[in-house]
Structures are given as structure tokens and as C-alpha cells.
Amino acid sequence: MKYCKYHPTDAATWYCTHCDSRVCDTCTQESERGEDRYCCKCGATLESLGSAYTAEPFWERLSETFRYPLTVPVMTLIVVLSAISGVLFFVPIVGAVAGLISAGILTKYSFQCLEETAAGNMSPPDLSEAFSGGIVIIFKMIGLIILITAGGIGSYHYLGAGITGLLGALVVLSIPAFLINFALTDRVLVSFAPQNILRIVSAVGLPYGILIGLLLLMSSSVGLLSYMVFSGFEWASMILQSVISNFYMVVIFHLLGYVVFQYQEKLGFYARAQTGDAPVYRSEVERSRAKISVLIKEGDYEGVNRLYKKTLDRNGLDLSFNDEYFEFLTATGNKEDLPDFADDYMAYKLHKGHQAQLKRIYNQTRSVVPDFKPTSHEVRFTLAQDYASFGDYPAVIRLVNGMHQDCSDNQLLIKAYSLMHEALQALEKEEMALRCKKLLKRLEAQAV
Numbered sequence: 149m150k151y152c153k154y155h156p157t158d159a160a161t162w163y164c165t166h167c168d169s170r171v172c173d174t175c176t177q178e179s180e181r182g183e184d185r186y187c188c189k190c191g192a193t194l195e196s197l198g199s200a201y202t203a204e205p206f207w208e209r210l211s212e213t214f215r216y217p218l219t220v221p222v223m224t225l226i227v228v229l230s231a232i233s234g235v236l237f238f239v240p241i242v243g244a245v246a247g248l249i250s251a252g253i254l255t256k257y258s259f260q261c262l263e264e265t266a267a268g269n270m271s272p273p274d275l276s277e278a279f280s281g282g283i284v285i286i287f288k289m290i291g292l293i294i295l296i297t298a299g300g301i302g303s304y305h306y307l308g309a310g311i312t313g314l315l316g317a318l319v320v321l322s323i324p325a326f327l328i329n330f331a332l333t334d335r336v337l338v339s340f341a342p343q344n345i346l347r348i349v350s351a352v353g354l355p356y357g358i359l360i361g362l363l364l365l366m367s368s369s370v371g372l373l374s375y376m377v378f379s380g381f382e383w384a385s386m387i388l389q390s391v392i393s394n395f396y397m398v399v400i401f402h403l404l405g406y407v408v409f410q411y412q413e414k415l416g417f418y419a420r421a422q423t424g425d426a427p428v429y430r431s432e433v434e435r436s437r438a439k440i441s442v443l444i445k446e447g448d449y450e451g452v453n454r455l456y457k458k459t460l461d462r463n464g465l466d467l468s469f470n471d472e473y474f475e476f477l478t479a480t481g482n483k484e485d486l487p488d489f490a491d492d493y494m495a496y497k498l499h500k501g502h503q504a505q506l507k508r509i510y511n512q513t514r515s516v517v518p519d520f521k522p523t524s525h526e527v528r529f530t531l532a533q534d535y536a537s538f539g540d541y542p543a544v545i546r547l548v549n550g551m552h553q554d555c556s557d558n559q560l561l562i563k564a565y566s567l568m569h570e571a572l573q574a575l576e577k578e579e580m581a582l583r584c585k586k587l588l589k590r591l592e593a594q595a596v
């Protein structure tokens with residue numbers, strides 16, 4: 149299992165050959181509607197790791213596995229094939245041909261399910277694929293069974309019962325690996341070659357035992373179930389047995405396909421689960437956020453600052469993104485960009501009705517730029533009011549002082565200087581309070 153370089157608990161899904169790093173979906177960049185992903189750090193196109201590290205293990209999704217064939221088309225196929233071969237079973241020759249054809253169709257379809265699942269498609273494929281080439285597969289299988297039987301007889305003759313029994317057990321244990329190989333290569337002898345069987349077994353490791361157990365359980369339950377339900381009605385029992393075994397066949401092949409999907413990396417390829425949902429596209433802000441989080445972890449603060457500016461140019465109204473940039477500027481102590489940004493930011497906050505936050509923003513900005521003073525008169529007055537209610541008079545004076553020089557809103561000026569007058573009186577600065585009173589009188593005269 150490999151994890152994201154920046155999220156130590158998230159499985160990696162992409163690989164950058166340039167940086168030699170693995171990242172998760174979040175820590176990538178994509179063009180607006182593009183399928184390709186790029187490295188946040190160096191911009192190189194990333195290689196997909198598919199679901200190699202994100203796939204749920206096959207033994208934890210057994211209920212999904214058993215539900216796989218439960219769609220109308222697949223169940224119809226299973227029941228119709230079972231009924232045809234069951235009804236015609238006792239008719240000589242016709243029955244054998246019908247049985248062969250329906251087995252061929254189902255086998256072909258099951259292999260199709262294996263291949264599709266291995267490629268990441270978790271819903272059953274179209275039925276149209278089932279109706280060609282199935283008989284060929286059946287004959288290949290029959291050929292293989294004849295070959296194995298002949299081998300068994302030869303072994304019994306020359307090596308004795310003990311060794312033959314052992315070899316027989318090995319053959320049974322090889323079946324899942326063989327079916328997987330066959331689905332991927334379409335070649336019988338190559339698929340049965342010991343080194344190719346071993347390749348699958350070693351890729352899966354110990355869970356291969358779970359797989360064998362599941363397959364044995366399913367195949368033994370077919371006869372038992374049918375015996376319990378329909379002992380006595382041979383004809384009906386035949387059809388039911390056939391429905392159950394056909395159902396299990398699709399389940400087993402889906403399961404085998406999933407084993408390939410789960411162990412894709414060890415088997416040398418990458419496939420991604422296809423959910424069938426429409427792709428979710430990230431907005432520019434979301435994409436930038438992801439990249440910023442990577443760049444911060446890489447310590448590239450200049451890159452972060454540039455990206456914030458670039459993104460805000462086009463998404464200036466995104467309030468939370470503004471909040472994040474402000475936190476970044478104060479956290480990094482950026483004296484260059486903070487004053488201008490804080491100025492616009494505070495005006496925007498006030499406009500959005502967030503006046504309660506102005507004081508915190510103002511203080512945070514002043515901790516980096518001590519002589520900072522907002523240019524917006526509304527912001528300054530709102531802050532002054534807030535400070536006055538807490539009795540912080542020096543702050544009131546600092547904010548209102550000089551406002552009359554460049555503010556044309558008379559009513560606002562009157563309110564602001566009244567506050568300042570109160571503050572000066574409270575601080576017992578009589579002379580200044582008097583001058584302030586004069587200014588107020590002049591403003592009131594102009595207002596009339």
C-alpha cells in the first residue's frame with residue numbers, strides 16, 4: 149500500500165515521475181474539463197496508479213459480489229438458458245446440443261464479466277457480447293479436461309495413487325489462477341503453465357486460500373440446495389440446479405475479475421474503478437486550494453502567494469477564499485501585500501455584513517503592519533464605534549483622526565467626530581476636545 153505524500157492516511161492514486169512522488173486525487177491539478185492530471189509541484193503530467201491502493205479487498209465486498217448478477221438482463225439470460233437446457237435435457241442429441249450452446253453462451257459471458265471487472269467496470273457488461281465465440285471456449289475447456297484426465301491416468305499408471313492425488317489437488321487449487329490467466333490471455337496452455345499459475349497465486353498471496361474456499365463453498369452448495377428444495381421432481385430440480393450454478397458462475401467470474409482488479413499493481417497494470425456517476429469537476433478555487441495546500445507543505449510560500457493573487461483576480465467575490473488569503477498573509481508576515489489586501493478585504497467584509505469580524509482583522513493586520521489604517525471611511529467609523537463601546541478611546545482617536553481631509557460624506561463625518569469628541573473628553577484632553585467641537589460645528593453648518 150502506498151500513500152499520498154501530503155496525506156499520510158490517504159491511498160495514492162497518481163505518480164509523478166519527475167518528482168518521484170505519489171499523491172492522492174485531491175493533491176493534483178486538472179484543466180477545467182480535462183481527464184489528465186498534473187503535478188502540483190512541478191506541473192508534469194501524472195501517471196495514474198488506478199485503484200491499486202484504493203480498491204476494497206475482495207473478501208470485504210462479498211455482498212456486492214453476490215448482487216452483481218442481480219440485474220434484469222443478466223437474470224433473464226440465466227433463467228432462459230437454464231430453462232432451455234433443462235427442458236431439452238431428456239431429448240436425445242437436441243438436449244446435448246442445447247446444453248452445449250447454453251453453456252457456451254454463459255461461459256463466454258462469464259469471461260466477459262471477468263475482463264470487464266478487472267478493467268474496473270463494476271456492473272455487468274452488455275449481453276450482446278455473450279452470443280459469439282462461446283462454443284470455442286467450451287471446446288478449449290473440454291480439450292484441457294481431456295488432457296488433464298490423460299495426464300492423471302498416465303500419472304496413476306507410472307507414479308502411483310498418492311502422487312496422482314497430490315497432483316489432482318494442485319490442479320483443483322490452480323483453477324482460479326487458470327481462469328484469470330485465460331481471461332487475460334485467451335490461451336489455454338499458456339494459462340495452465342505452472343509459472344503463470346504461480347504468478348497469480350503469489351500476487352494474491354494468502355487470500356488466494358479465501359478464494360479457493362469461496363469457490364468450493366459455492367460449487368458444493370449448488371447440488372445441496374437443489375436436493376433440499378426439489379428432491380423427487382427431477383425435471384424441476386434440473387432447472388433450479390442449473391439456475392443456481394449459472395448464477396454462481398457469473399458471481400465467481402466477477403469475483404475473479406475483482407481479484408485481478410484488486411491486485412492490479414502486482415499483475416502489472418493499472419485500472420480505475422468506474423462508478424458510472426458523472427465526473428465531479430472542481431471549480432478554479434477548489435483546484436487552487438488543493439495546489440496551495442501542496443505548495444504550503446513544500447514550503448513554497450512565494451508560489452502560494454502568486455496563486456492566491458491569480459485566483460482572486462478572477463474569483464475576488466469568494467469570501468472564504470479571501471479569508472484564507474488573509475490568514476496566509478498574516479501568518480507569513482507579508483508586509484508588502486498585506487496592507488492593500490487588508491484594506492479591500494475589510495471593506496468587502498463590511499459590505500457582506502461581517503462587521504463583527506473587523507476588529508479582529510484590524511488587530512491581526514496591525515500585528516504585522518503596526519501603522520496600518522484602513523482607507524474606507526465606513527470601515528474606520530465602524531471600528532471606532534466598536535472601540536468606543538469597549539472604552540478604548542486612543543483607538544477611536546487613531547481611527548477617526550484626519551478623516552475630514554478626504555471624506556465627503558458629511559453625515560458620516562459628524563457621527564465619527566462626535567465619537568472622537570467623546571473620546572477626547574474621556575481622556576481629558578480638553579484643548580483637543582475643544583478643537584474637535586469647532587470642527588463638528590463647521591460640519592453641522594455645512595450639512596444644513
Ligand SMILES: [Zn+2]
Binds near residue numbers: 152153171172174175
Ligand atoms: Zn493528498
Ligand SMILES: [Zn+2]
Binds near residue numbers: 168187189191192
Ligand atoms: Zn512533479
